[in-house]
Structures are given as structure tokens and as C-alpha cells.
Amino acid sequence: MLKIVTVGEIATSVYLYGIALATSLIAAETLKRAGQSEVIGQVLVGILLGPYILGIIHPSEIFSFIAEIGAMTLLLIAGLETDVRVVFRTGFSAMLLAFFGVVFTFLLVLPFVYIVSNNLVIALYLSVTLGATSISLTVRIFSEFGKLKSKEVQMIIVSAVFDDLFVIFLLIFVIDLALTGFFNVHRLVTLTALIGFFFLITLALGFLFTKVLSIHLHKFKSRGALIIFVFSFGLLFGYFAYLVGFSPIIGAYFAGLIMAETEVKDVIIEEISPIAFVTVPIFLVNIGLKVNILVLGEALLLGIILAFFASLGKILSGYPVGFKEKFSRKVSTLLGAARVPRAEVVLVFASIGLELNLLNDVWYSSLVVVMIITTFITPIILKYLLRGDNGNA
Amino acid sequence: MLKIVTVGEIATSVYLYGIALATSLIAAETLKRAGQSEVIGQVLVGILLGPYILGIIHPSEIFSFIAEIGAMTLLLIAGLETDVRVVFRTGFSAMLLAFFGVVFTFLLVLPFVYIVSNNLVIALYLSVTLGATSISLTVRIFSEFGKLKSKEVQMIIVSAVFDDLFVIFLLIFVIDLALTGFFNVHRLVTLTALIGFFFLITLALGFLFTKVLSIHLHKFKSRGALIIFVFSFGLLFGYFAYLVGFSPIIGAYFAGLIMAETEVKDVIIEEISPIAFVTVPIFLVNIGLKVNILVLGEALLLGIILAFFASLGKILSGYPVGFKEKFSRKVSTLLGAARVPRAEVVLVFASIGLELNLLNDVWYSSLVVVMIITTFITPIILKYLLRGDNGNA
Numbered sequence: 171m172l173k174i175v176t177v178g179e180i181a182t183s184v185y186l187y188g189i190a191l192a193t194s195l196i197a198a199e200t201l202k203r204a205g206q207s208e209v210i211g212q213v214l215v216g217i218l219l220g221p222y223i224l225g226i227i228h229p230s231e232i233f234s235f236i237a238e239i240g241a242m243t244l245l246l247i248a249g250l251e252t253d254v255r256v257v258f259r260t261g262f263s264a265m266l267l268a269f270f271g272v273v274f275t276f277l278l279v280l281p282f283v284y285i286v287s288n289n290l291v292i293a294l295y296l297s298v299t300l301g302a303t304s305i306s307l308t309v310r311i312f313s314e315f316g317k318l319k320s321k322e323v324q325m326i327i328v329s330a331v332f333d334d335l336f337v338i339f340l341l342i343f344v345i346d347l348a349l350t351g352f353f354n355v356h357r358l359v360t361l362t363a364l365i366g367f368f369f370l371i372t373l374a375l376g377f378l379f380t381k382v383l384s385i386h387l388h389k390f391k392s393r394g395a396l397i398i399f400v401f402s403f404g405l406l407f408g409y410f411a412y413l414v415g416f417s418p419i420i421g422a423y424f425a426g427l428i429m430a431e432t433e434v435k436d437v438i439i440e441e442i443s444p445i446a447f448v449t450v451p452i453f454l455v456n457i458g459l460k461v462n463i464l465v466l467g468e469a470l471l472l473g474i475i476l477a478f479f480a481s482l483g484k485i486l487s488g489y490p491v492g493f494k495e496k497f498s499r500k501v502s503t504l505l506g507a508a509r510v511p512r513a514e515v516v517l518v519f520a521s522i523g524l525e526l527n528l529l530n531d532v533w534y535s536s537l538v539v540v541m542i543i544t545t546f547i548t549p550i551i552l553k554y555l556l557r558g559d560n561g562n563a
Numbered sequence: 564m565l566k567i568v569t570v571g572e573i574a575t576s577v578y579l580y581g582i583a584l585a586t587s588l589i590a591a592e593t594l595k596r597a598g599q600s601e602v603i604g605q606v607l608v609g610i611l612l613g614p615y616i617l618g619i620i621h622p623s624e625i626f627s628f629i630a631e632i633g634a635m636t637l638l639l640i641a642g643l644e645t646d647v648r649v650v651f652r653t654g655f656s657a658m659l660l661a662f663f664g665v666v667f668t669f670l671l672v673l674p675f676v677y678i679v680s681n682n683l684v685i686a687l688y689l690s691v692t693l694g695a696t697s698i699s700l701t702v703r704i705f706s707e708f709g710k711l712k713s714k715e716v717q718m719i720i721v722s723a724v725f726d727d728l729f730v731i732f733l734l735i736f737v738i739d740l741a742l743t744g745f746f747n748v749h750r751l752v753t754l755t756a757l758i759g760f761f762f763l764i765t766l767a768l769g770f771l772f773t774k775v776l777s778i779h780l781h782k783f784k785s786r787g788a789l790i791i792f793v794f795s796f797g798l799l800f801g802y803f804a805y806l807v808g809f810s811p812i813i814g815a816y817f818a819g820l821i822m823a824e825t826e827v828k829d830v831i832i833e834e835i836s837p838i839a840f841v842t843v844p845i846f847l848v849n850i851g852l853k854v855n856i857l858v859l860g861e862a863l864l865l866g867i868i869l870a871f872f873a874s875l876g877k878i879l880s881g882y883p884v885g886f887k888e889k890f891s892r893k894v895s896t897l898l899g900a901a902r903v904p905r906a907e908v909v910l911v912f913a914s915i916g917l918e919l920n921l922l923n924d925v926w927y928s929s930l931v932v933v934m935i936i937t938t939f940i941t942p943i944i945l946k947y948l949l950r951g952d953n954g955n956a
Contacts, residue, residue, distance in 0.1 A: 179624065180631050181805040187632075188798030191791055198785035208785050231572065235625050238573045239580075314786060392591035392601050393707060394840025398584055401841050405581030412574040444837045447787025448794050 216458020249426020609851020642819020866932020
């Protein structure tokens with residue numbers, strides 16, 4: 171038979187994309203009907219279809235790309251649904267939340283790793299790295315419960331941005347200390363200037379949008395122009411955030427925030443949601459794809475203990491802020507529990523640590539275990555907290 | 564600064580995707596306001612940003628993938644918007660249209676290529692290959708004019724399927740003749756069986772959907788389930804078509820056709836459109852990306868003459884069928900003109916010919932010229948025909 175050879179690779183990607191979507195739909199439906207969160211099902215699908223069990227789907231550039239688009243679209247929508255006044259009101263508490271989360275995690279993880287490894291660099295690297303939160307999974311769960319607009323959820327999202335900020339700053343100290351024995355002041359100044367520049371641009375664009383552009387948005391004439399405009403702005407702002415040192419999804423969130431005061435906001439959210447429908451499942455499947463259950467062996471115990479301390483650090487951070495804000499105990503727990511997941515950012519820093527020889531294979535794998543455990547327990551904890559406390563959470 | 568190295572490639576793809584979307588939006592808006600078709604602008608953006616002029620975007624697996632998803636989504640929507648009864652009513656005329664198009668192109672191209680090349684294999688290969696139509700560009704233009712549901716447009720789409728069918732069959736003869744000196748009957752039987760199987764499955768699934776599944780579609784409980792279902796079905800059916808020997812977009816069209824009789828069809832079309840908005844521009848940009856204006860030199864004249872004969876072959880094919888259907892002369896011209904574009908399928912066969920040493924560089928490049936010219940003139944001709952004849956077309 172005449173094979174269309176040159177399009178073969180693309181056709182295979184189309185097939186795998188279709189299989190992943192269809193399977194995760196079945197998983198989501200099944201879990202939803204069983205009263206569970208869809209998210210767990212979709213991550214499980216990734217593990218099942220992934221290279222270590224069925225071997226149908228292997229991690230690929232295309233899957234990582236769709237996953238990234240999914241996470242960015244999710245955060246773009248979260249940004250659009252954000253009440254900007256709440257962000258300014260919750261800004262300080264969010265910063266406190268992030269501060270406590272990073273500090274508590276640091277204090278809990280450092281002694282454990284130091285005792286086991288007898289290596290200060292490893293201990294510092296791991297305890298700082300584990301401060302970074304993966305917000306996309308949490309946002310996915312809150313959006314499932316229709317809670318994205320509540321004050322505490324917006325505080326959680328904003329604090330996750332500060333998490334990344336703190337961790338990026340601290341890791342520069344740790345890496346410089348490990349590699350050269352002293353701090354690189356020049357690099358720190360550059361980074362601070364870049365991050366300052368990012369927030370200045372965000373503020374300026376936000377002002378421009380709200381006061382000037384928003385009234386002109388409905389004047390587009392070509393097909394789908396509004397959605398193309400919003401979506402491409404999210405992508406480009408995500409890349410801008412990446413250039414500064416953030417994850418692209420942080421930029422997508424701010425892009426949404428910038429456009430959150432426009433008149434056509436509801437139309438935008440409604441029309442951009444289908445893009446999320448067909449990309450977010452891949453973000454979740456992709457988490458599962460990377461989970462190597464088989465070779466974790468040695469790192470398993472270390473990972474379990476690290477996951478315990480890392481989760482505890484974040485959960486504890488919710489109480490002082492919850493106390494300050496006069497939240498119920500359940501909502502305070504939510505503030506911390508929602509920031510338990512460690513995923514892409516931690517894995518990125520783990521890879522960098524491995525490349526720089528600051529971490530060995532075992533500690534690297536233990537971070538993967540932390541990712542698996544925290545990714546798995548968070549939906550369960552959150553579902554429990556969200557279902558049991560409809561009045562406040 | 565701490566570079567997030569491992570996500571660098573993905574971040575770059577996100578950036579290029581954003582740039583391509585934003586630029587094509589500007590082009591589409593500009594051309595729309597100038598009363599021109601958006602399509603030309605988006606292809607021009609691809610040429611401009613592509614490797615031969617600005618060099619910002621290079622053809623990549625990710626861009627080809629988004630382009631494929633765009634073309635498939637477009638055809639999926641075209642299928643959904645199709646009136647199945649019209650397909651059965653137009654089926655015979657569509658087949659005639661395809662038959663005349665392939666035969667006329669063959670008769671016009673064969674003598675010219677044979678005289679120039681003095682090589683029967685090249686002449687046969689080119690004259691058969693040029694029978695294949697690229698329907699996605701045309702569908703994009705009809706959808707811009709809101710004409711997807713008209714009888715003649717549906718006839719055009721169905722006939723493009725027959726085009727591919729005829730060309731695939733004929734090329735098997737030509738390739739076997741060129742390589743072995745005789746016809747491979749076994750391969751022909753296998754292919755016929757496969758294609759028969761494909762249409763049987765399509766009919767069976769169409770029946771199943773219309774009579775059984777369609778009433779259950781609204782019972783999904785998880786978020787975006789309906790869209791995920793429709794979209795992943797489109798992807799998987801596209802792959803199925805590819806396995807049989809068609810382009811995946813043909814499968815996506817039939818997937819849409821299968822689901823065209825469901826109750827929730829309008830909701831599906833509305834919700835799936837945003838996915839098309841952010842992927843179809845990449846399909847058009849990607850056509851432009853692959854255009855190497857600089858090295859075409861020698862093949863240019865051959866390509867221009869081939870494009871003339873190939874276009875004439877398709878345009879002439881509209882008149883006998885238009886006469887049979889009692890269409891106006893303008894609509895008859897439309898039947899042919901809409902099938903002038905030669906793009907992905909022709910390029911695929913051109914690559915195969917090059918690999919099998921049936922074509923040389925010059926003739927291969929001349930097919931690229933045909934793609935450029937036919938892709939460029941079609942929107943102009945169609946816009947003229949569609950604008951001037953609102954009553955009948």
C-alpha cells in the first residue's frame with residue numbers, strides 16, 4: 171500500500187493525542203460518577219499509558235507542548251476570572267503565605283537531608299527547591315469546584331507566584347555558594363531588575379488595557395479575532411515571564427489578570443474554555459507519563475519522608491495567615507494544602523541540580539517521588555476540604 | 564540568571580506559536596478591512612516569517628502538528644455542518660466532478676511533461692499526482708463566506724474525497740509500472756479492501772450515532788466532556804483514514820459527517836470553533852513557511868505552465884457536472900475553481916516520487932511552484948466568484 175511517509179510522524183502524534191484525550195475522558199467520567207476528582211483519573215491514565223506500564227505513549231516534545239499550552243490556558247482563564255481588587259487586597263497576605271511556606275519547608279527539610287546525606291549543599295539545594303509550588307493542578311481542582319473567584323483561592327494563586335519568586339532568588343545563592351564559594355551579586359542585581367521590569371510592564375499593560383484597549387476589543391472584524399488576540403497575548407506574555415526566570419504559566423496568569431477588567435471578559439472566558447478542554451487533560455496525562463514507578467526503589471523511602479516534610483511545611487504555612495485573616499480552621503488548612511503539589515518547577519530545578527552535579531541520582535529520584543506523592547494526595551485532601559466546608563471555602 | 568533549561572525548547576515553541584498567531588491576526592484584520600480574504604494574508608505571514616525572508620520561524624514538528632490539528636478541526640466542522648442527505652444526493656455528481664477533474668488534468672499535463680522531459684514515467688507520475696486536490700484551503704474560504712452548507716460546496720468537498728481516492732489508485736499503477744514494469748494486483752486488492760472497510764465503518768458508525776449514541780451525548784458529567792469526545796473522535800478517525808491511505812483530514816471530515824445528525828450538533832460546532840480559531844491560522848502560516856522563493860529558479864517556468872494546465876483541468880471539470888445539475892455558469896466555474904489548490908497531498912506524493920527516484924529536483928520543485936501559485940490564485944478567484952454571485956453560489 172502507498173504509505174504517506176512524510177506525514178507519518180504527525181499522524182502518529184494525532185493518534186496518540188486522540189488516544190490520550192479519549193482515555194482521559196473515560197477516566198474523568200468514571201471518577202466523576204464515583205464522586206472523585208477527575209484530576210486523579212487523568213494522571214492515572216498517563217501512568218497507565220506511559221512507558222513503564224502499557225508503553226503506548228512516550229513523553230515527547232509534542233505532548234510536553236500540548237501540556238504547556240494546557241497549563242497556560244488554565245492559568246490564563248484563572249487570571250481572567252480574578253478580581254484585580256482582591257489581588258491588591260490579598261497581596262500582602264499572599265506574600266506572607268509564600269514566605270511561611272518556603273521558610274517552614276526549608277526548616278523541616280534541611281535537617282533531615284543534612285543528617286541523611288551529611289552534605290550541606292544537597293541539604294540546602296533540596297530544602298530550597300521544595301519551596302516551589304505547582305499551582306496548575308490546584309487551579310484545575312478549584313475550577314472543577316467553581317471556586318476560582320473566592321478570596322482564599324485567589325490568595326493561594328498569588329502566593330504561588332511569590333513562592334517561585336522566593337525560590338528563584340534563594341537558589342541563586344545556593345548554586346553560587348556551591349559552585350564558587352561566594353555569592354554572585356551582579357547576577358542577583360540583574361535578576362531583581364528583570365523581575366521588577368516584568369511587574370512594571372504588567373502594571374502598565376493592565377492600566378493600558380483597562381483604560382484604553384478594552385473598549386476597542388469588539389471592533390475586530392476577522393473570524394475569531396478576539397480569541398486569537400487573547401490567546402496569543404497569553405502565549406507571548408508567558409514567554410516574557412519565562413525570559414525573566416518564571417515559568418511561562420505565571421506569565422499566562424498575569425496576561426489573564428491584565429485583561430480581567432475588559433468588558434468582553436465573560437465572552438472571552440466562555441470561548442477560550444474549549445481550548446482548555448482539549449489541552450488540560452494532556453497536561454495531567456503528561457504528569458503521569460513521566461512517572462517511572464519501576465526504578466524509584468532506593469529513592470522511595472527518602473521521597474516519602476521528604477514529601478511528608480514538604481507537605482507539612484506548606485500546610486503549616488496556612489495557619490498564621492489564616493489567623494491574621496480570621497479564616498476558619500478548615501479554610502486555613504486549605505491555604506496550605508492547596509500549595510502542597512510540587513511538580514514542574516521542582517522537577518526543573520531537580521534537573522538543573524543533577525546537571526550541575528549538586529544532586530546525585532538518588533536525591534533526584536526522591537524529588538520525583540515527592541512529585542508523585544504530593545500530586546496524588548492533594549486532590550484527595552482538597553476534595554475533602556472543599557466538599558466538607560461549602561459555606562466558607 | 565538561572566535559566567530554566569529543560570523547558571527552554573517548549574518555551575521557544577510557545578513564543579513562536581504566539582508570534583505566528585499575533586502576526587496572522589494583524590494580517591487577517593488588515594486584509595479583511597481592505598475587502599480581501601484573510602487566507603492570503605496568513606499564508607503571506609508564513610512566507611515573511613519563514614526561513615527564506617525574516618527567518619523567525621522555521622518549519623518544525625510542532626508547527627506541522629498544530630497545522631494538522633487546524634486542518635483536521637476545520638474539516639471536522641465542515642463535516643458537522645454537512646447535510647448528510649445532500650451528500651447522498653450529490654454523491655454521484657461529486658464522483659463525476661472528481662473523475663473529470665482527474666482525467667482533464669491528466670490529459671492536459673501528460674503531453675506537456677512528456678514533450679519537455681521525454682520521460683513517460685515522469686509524465687505519468689506528475690499528471691496523476693496533480694489530480695489530487697487540497698480541500699482545506701477552499702473550506703477555509705467557504706467558511707469565511709458562511710457557504711459551507713450550500714449544495715455545491717458540499718458537492719465540492721465530497722468530490723475532493725473522490726479525487727484522493729482516484730489519485731491513490733492510479734499512482735499505485737504508475738509506481739508499480741515504473742519500478743517493476745508490471746502492475747501489482749495484490750497491493751491493489753488490499754487497498755481496495757481497506758478503503759471499502761473504511762467506508763463500511765463510516766456507515767456503521769454513522770448509523771450507530773444517529774440512532775443510538777446521539778440521545779446519550781448530553782449525559783456526560785465531566786467538564787468539557789462533549790467537546791473532548793467529539794474532538795478525540797475526530798483525531799482518531801483521522802488516524803484511521805490515514806491507515807487506509809487517505810490524508811487524516813479526510814477522516815476528520817467523515818467523523819464530522821458521522822456526528823452531523825446528533826441533537827447537540829449546534830452546541831458542538833459553537834464550542835469546537837475556538838479550537839479552530841487558534842490552530843487554523845497556523846495551518847495557513849505553515850503553508851507559507853515551506854515556500855522557498857529563492858531556490859525555485861529553474862523550476863519556475865515549468866511550475867507556471869504546470870499550474871496553468873492543472874488549474875485548467877479542474878476548472879473545466881466543473882462545466883459538464885454544472886450542466887447536468889443545471890447550475891449557472893458562475894456556479895459551474897466555482898465547482899472547478901474551488902478544486903484548483905494543490906497542497907499537502909500533492910507535496911506528499913512529490914516527496915515519495917523524489918525518494919523513489921521517479922522525479923528529479925527540478926520537477927519536484929516545479930510541483931512546489933504549482934502549490935504556491937494555485938494556493939495564491941484560488942482565494943482571489945473564489946472571492947470574485949462568491950462576491951459576484953450571491954444569489955446562486
